[in-house]
Amino acid sequence: MLEKTNRNIQKKSLKERFLLVIGVLFFVVYFVLGLFxxxxxxxxxxxxxxxxxxxxxxxxxxxxxxxxxFIKDNKD
Structure with a gap:
């Protein structure tokens, strides 16, 4: 399972990796803001x-x- 995830991340273009990081970042931002x-x-x-x-x-x-x-859209 982990190898499949690693290969999936390595196959992503630079733009897709950037959008992955931005998506995770905004999840964390909204979650932490709600806690604050x-x-x-x-x-x-x-x-x-x-x-x-x-x-x-x-x-x-x-x-x-x-x-x-985000997870639904990222399933390939």
């Missing part, structure tokens, strides 16, 4: 705690939707 919104004590925007938790969960959900779409 939920757990940051001195949040710079004046929001009620319930709205911050909801917004954070929305960001984390969006991160996983992006990841699922």
């Amino acid at each position: 919104v939920i757990f940051m004590d001195n949040f710079p925007l004046d929001m009620k705690r319930e709205y911050r938790i909801g917004f954070g969960i929305l960001l984390i959900t969006y991160a996983f939707i992006r990841l699922a779409r």
Whole structure:
């Protein structure tokens, strides 16, 4: 399985590798941003705690939707 993944990555063009890195990077960015919104004590925007938790969960959900779409599009 690991050899198949290695060969699959090696066959990708430079553009495809770049898009792979960008896709993973944006998943991490949205996920971490969602965690920051939920757990940051001195949040710079004046929001009620319930709205911050909801917004954070929305960001984390969006991160996983992006990841699922990214994995679906990358299957070759």
